[in-house]
Amino acid sequence: MKALISTSTKKTERVFLVALELKSAASWETRESLDELAQLAETAGGAVIGDGTQKLETPVAATFIGSGKAEEFALFCRDNQVDTVVFDDELSPAQGRNLEKIFGCKVLDRTALILDIFAQRARTREGKLQVELAQLQHLLPRLTRFWGHLSRQSGGIGMRGGEGESQLESDRRRVQERIDKITSELEAVRRHRATQRSGRKRNLWPLASIVGYTNAGKSTLLNALTGAGVLAAEKLFATLDPTTRRLHLPTNQNVFLTDTVGFIRKLPHGLVESFKATLEEVVQAELLLHVVDVSHPQAAEQIAAVNTVLEEIGAFGKPTIMVFNKIDRCGGTGLLNKYLEQFPNGVGVSAKSGDGIPALIQELGSQIRPLREFVELQIPHSDSAAIARLHQVTQVVERDYDGDQARFKARIPPQFRGEFEPYITS
Numbered sequence: 001m002k003a004l005i006s007t008s009t010k011k012t013e014r015v016f017l018v019a020l021e022l023k024s025a026a027s028w029e030t031r032e033s034l035d036e037l038a039q040l041a042e043t044a045g046g047a048v049i050g051d052g053t054q055k056l057e058t059p060v061a062a063t064f065i066g067s068g069k070a071e072e073f074a075l076f077c078r079d080n081q082v083d084t085v086v087f088d089d090e091l092s093p094a095q096g097r098n099l100e101k102i103f104g105c106k107v108l109d110r111t112a113l114i115l116d117i118f119a120q121r122a123r124t125r126e127g128k129l130q131v132e133l134a135q136l137q138h139l140l141p142r143l144t145r146f147w148g149h150l151s152r153q154s155g156g157i158g159m160r161g162g163e164g165e166s167q168l169e170s171d172r173r174r175v176q177e178r179i180d181k182i183t184s185e186l187e188a189v190r191r192h193r194a195t196q197r198s199g200r201k202r203n204l205w206p207l208a209s210i211v212g213y214t215n216a217g218k219s220t221l222l223n224a225l226t227g228a229g230v231l232a233a234e235k236l237f238a239t240l241d242p243t244t245r246r247l248h249l250p251t252n253q254n255v256f257l258t259d260t261v262g263f264i265r266k267l268p269h270g271l272v273e274s275f276k277a278t279l280e281e282v283v284q285a286e287l288l289l290h291v292v293d294v295s296h297p298q299a300a301e302q303i304a305a306v307n308t309v310l311e312e313i314g315a316f317g318k319p320t321i322m323v324f325n326k327i328d329r330c331g332g333t334g335l336l337n338k339y340l341e342q343f344p345n346g347v348g349v350s351a352k353s354g355d356g357i358p359a360l361i362q363e364l365g366s367q368i369r370p371l372r373e374f375v376e377l378q379i380p381h382s383d384s385a386a387i388a389r390l391h392q393v394t395q396v397v398e399r400d401y402d403g404d405q406a407r408f409k410a411r412i413p414p415q416f417r418g419e420f421e422p423y424i425t426s
């Protein structure tokens with residue numbers, strides 16, 4: 001799908017941002033949210049040339065902000081050759097249409113902008129399909145915009161309900177057909193992945209997922225722990241597709257670590273929906289590493305935003321290690337201590353300098369120990385099926401085939417303990 005903010009033309013798109021300052025929100029919250037929106041717009045390739053806010057009790061139904069205010073901003077935008085106006089909240093299809101008339105240029109909302117960045121970042125087939133699905137679902141209710149243009153072209157009166165409407169219907173049908181096609185393609189990709197997954201014998205080692213707000217340092221942490229060579233960058237949503245690496249701990253324990261897409265406030269719901277498969281790694285994880293950029297002034301709000309998404313995908317409440325990252329940027333330990341008071345099992349690290357990584361590895365070891373019970377078993381040689389099964393679903397660390405009984409020491413996932421109960425000796 002075509003990028004919404006075009007960077008292929010020589011000229012960088014000039015962007016103006018708009019936010020509502022609701023009476024219920026503090027003004028610094030609006031400012032922070034606008035700063036983040038500016039970062040998103042720049043990540044998408046635009047140049048932010050200004051922003052405007054309006055204090056209101058609630059959004060205006062027709063135009064989101066007051067129409068007088070919209071006219072005022074529109075004048076500024078015309079004087080400053082603005083190409084695109086981005087609103088910090090999701091606009092209804094009607095609001096988008098009305099605002100485009102007032103501004104006379106492209107009007108986007110936060111959702112469309114995030115989707116656009118995801119579209120630029122998607123590399124794998126699955127990632128691309130997931131983003132396109134979310135984009136089309138965002139587009140479908142907004143297709144009436146074309147009807148507006150068409151009816152104007154065809155002269156309105158006498159044409160209404162005629163050609164224009166059938167054009168709209170066929171546009172809708174085409175989009176719906178594409179949605180259906182992508183959905184079934186995604187299913188095929190996922191079936192293939194499920195097969196791959198079971199082939200990887202994933203039960204052997206616990207699966208831990210690195211989660212956190214975008215730009216918190218998740219990929220940098222995976223690299224620091226495993227030397228994975230994952231792209232880490234001062235960009236929002238640098239990572240889209242999950243990367244899994246095995247980490248071997250000094251205590252001879254192993255764990256699979258997965259780095260995945262970052263979360264953000266007001267993450268479009270449709271995007272979370274269509275990324276559920278990618279986020280499956282998080283849902284299946286037995287342990288979460290929640291990375292926080294503790295040097296960020298909004299770290300507490302970012303923690304809350306991440307927890308909201310975790311709840312939405314059904315992964316909240318798993319055993320979690322809070323990893324307070326970027327302590328090298330904090331200028332002292334005061335800030336870190338404040339968070340450690342609230343999360344006593346948290347660990348302060350600098351993924352960049354390596355500070356605190358040994359303590360994190362130690363915490364990781366003690367958190368995964370209960371996930372894999374260490375047991376000793378005795379199985380008669382004649383029961384070769386049970387022996388084969390043991391090797392399939394547990395990590396066998398010692399074996400001794402002497403006598404008519406084979407003896408094993410193994411780390412066993414909790415769900416298989418019952419199956420081997422008759423053979424467990426200690």
Ligand SMILES: Nc1nc2c(ncn2[C@@H]2O[C@H](COP(=O)(O)OP(=O)(O)OP(=O)(O)O)[C@@H](O)[C@H]2O)c(=O)[nH]1
Pocket residue numbers: 212213214215216217218219220221231232233234235236237238239240260261262263325326327328329349350351352353
């Ligand atoms: N000073 C400092 N910078 C860090 C640290 N960890 C990560 N960074 C920087 O923070 C930026 C983001 O790091 P990433 O590892 O890409 O963050 P991420 O959480 O994977 O981000 P997304 O994939 O975009 O969601 C990069 O510029 C890193 O170099 C740290 O401990 N200290």
Ligand SMILES: [Mg+2]
Pocket residue numbers: 218219220231232238239260
């Ligand atoms: Mg990343």
